[in-house]
Amino acid sequence: MMILKSKSKYDLESTLYSGQCFLWNPILSDNLQAHEIVLGGTRFRVQQLSDKIDAIYPLNITQNQSLILQNHLRVDDDLGYIYQSIESDKYLLSSFKKFEGLHLLRQDPWECLVTFICSSNNNMKRIKLMLNKLINSFDNTHTDSLGEYKTFPTPDQIIEAGEEHLRSLGFGYRAKYIFETSRIILYENIDLLKLRSQNYDDNLEQLTMFPGVGDKVANCVMLFSLDNLNAFPVDVWINRVLREIYLNDSKNKIADSRLRSHFQSYFGEYSGYINHYLFHSRRND
DNA sequence: CAGGTC
DNA sequence: GCTGG
Numbered sequence: 001m002m003i004l005k006s007k008s009k010y011d012l013e014s015t016l017y018s019g020q021c022f023l024w025n026p027i028l029s030d031n032l033q034a035h036e037i038v039l040g041g042t043r044f045r046v047q048q049l050s051d052k053i054d055a056i057y058p059l060n061i062t063q064n065q066s067l068i069l070q071n072h073l074r075v076d077d078d079l080g081y082i083y084q085s086i087e088s089d090k091y092l093l094s095s096f097k098k099f100e101g102l103h104l105l106r107q108d109p110w111e112c113l114v115t116f117i118c119s120s121n122n123n124m125k126r127i128k129l130m131l132n133k134l135i136n137s138f139d140n141t142h143t144d145s146l147g148e149y150k151t152f153p154t155p156d157q158i159i160e161a162g163e164e165h166l167r168s169l170g171f172g173y174r175a176k177y178i179f180e181t182s183r184i185i186l187y188e189n190i191d192l193l194k195l196r197s198q199n200y201d202d203n204l205e206q207l208t209m210f211p212g213v214g215d216k217v218a219n220c221v222m223l224f225s226l227d228n229l230n231a232f233p234v235d236v237w238i239n240r241v242l243r244e245i246y247l248n249d250s251k252n253k254i255a256d257s258r259l260r261s262h263f264q265s266y267f268g269e270y271s272g273y274i275n276h277y278l279f280h281s282r283r284n285d
Numbered sequence: 286c287a288g289g290t291c
Numbered sequence: 292g293c294t295g296g
Binding site (some may be wrong): 120 | 288289291
């Protein structure tokens with residue numbers, strides 16, 4: 001048990017299940033609500049403790065392990081500063097207030113890429129189901145003091161299993177996208193981690209080269225795993241809220257990528273953070 | 286119809 | 292155009 005230092009109030013529940021990551025699982029631990037994820041091959045459990053996060057597993061957490069967890073949870077983000085980075089309108093102000101402590105996560109780029117290739121034309125419940133099936137269909141079993149757990153399959157493993165394997169798990173047309181993307185990553189020896197913190201435009205160009213990755217999916221991967229906090233994914237929910245609150249436009253003739261670049265300029269360097277608050281607010285009303 | 290892409 | 296609710 002160890003309280004993680006965080007710069008701002010942390011709303012764990014909203015953060016973990018706000019639709020940016022599908023690999024966290026709610027766990028009942030000692031009759032308390034905890035949350036579990038595997039990061040870098042290690043199983044972690046955390047729970048909310050007032051405004052902070054309590055890391056409850058591993059039991060004797062090492063310095064390095066706590067860094068891995070803090071890095072994923074982005075505890076160093078200064079939300080107050082981000083809230084003030086934009087001249088707030090009524091909608092954003094109420095959103096900041098209602099979901100104070102909602103953070104972005106810093107995910108593994110490969111896991112994030114697969115996740116959002118799965119997200120196209122899909123709903124959150126089934127995305128979660130598909131990823132669970134994918135993880136459980138491989139034999140990446142590890143054991144710790146809590147028992148067995150599994151890690152995410154690598155591109156090599158997915159290629160070896162074949163496109164039909166993904167299809168049999170119910171991936172539909174996304175099976176081909178994930179299979180081909182795996183092949184490109186392996187054959188071109190691409191290290192997705194090298195894209196972290198790199199230039200937004202270069203990352204967008206790189207990522208949209210993968211089959212099944214368009215403007216929206218690429219922006220999700222950049223925002224949720226590559227530290228491009230100015231990335232701005234435009235999905236149906238964001239599209240709605242932009243039309244309803246920021247444009248007096250009932251129809252939608254504007255292409256998503258044009259909406260995206262316009263509001264990136266409007267919201268500034270943390271537009272991705274703003275995006276996530278808008279998304280979360282619009283979905284929860 | 287569901288957090289699009291080719 | 293894949294597939295589940």
